[in-house]
Amino acid sequence: MNFSITQQDKLAIVASQVEKLDALQAPDLKAQLLLLGKSGTKNLILDLSKSRYCDSSGLSAILVGKRMCTDLHGSFVICGLQPSVKKLISIAQLDKVLNIVPTANEAVDLVYMEEQERELGA
Numbered sequence: 001m002n003f004s005i006t007q008q009d010k011l012a013i014v015a016s017q018v019e020k021l022d023a024l025q026a027p028d029l030k031a032q033l034l035l036l037g038k039s040g041t042k043n044l045i046l047d048l049s050k051s052r053y054c055d056s057s058g059l060s061a062i063l064v065g066k067r068m069c070t071d072l073h074g075s076f077v078i079c080g081l082q083p084s085v086k087k088l089i090s091i092a093q094l095d096k097v098l099n100i101v102p103t104a105n106e107a108v109d110l111v112y113m114e115e116q117e118r119e120l121g122a
Contacts, residue, residue, distance in 0.1 A: 003032050011043035011075075011111050012036050013104060014065075016051045021058030021085075029061040033068060042074025043115060045107040049080025054088055066098060075099065075114045079107040 002025055006013045014032060018025045036044060044065055048054070054062075062078065069076035077099040081089065089095050101107050 012041045013045040015047040020053040021051045022055045023057040026057035026061040030064045033065040037068040042072035043111045044076050046078045047080045052082045054085045075111045077107040
């Protein structure tokens with residue numbers, strides 16, 4: 001399996017199991033993210049700690065997840081970026097629009113914090 005999914009209380013963690021998030025793997029990631037959205041999951045964490053390479057197809061899949069969570073009034077957080085993937089995201093200036101944290105635990109904390117803020121603001 002290329003992507004493992006762990007469901008928690010108000011979120012899902014999608015962990016990449018592939019070294020290269022490229023044109024071969026990106027469609028599978030997009031499909032997984034969209035299925036989670038259709039099943040009502042609005043808060044997603046994408047753990048890329050095992051992916052050492054990402055191309056424009058991978059970035060496109062990441063943006064699909066971001067857009068879907070935004071449309072569902074949820075949170076989308078990326079964690080575990082390897083240096084080469086982090087550099088690509090920075091070059092594409094996506095670090096300005098994506099929530100990026102170092103670890104999965106920090107990602108979970110951020111999602112719960114944002115979820116609480118939404119509940120208080122509603």
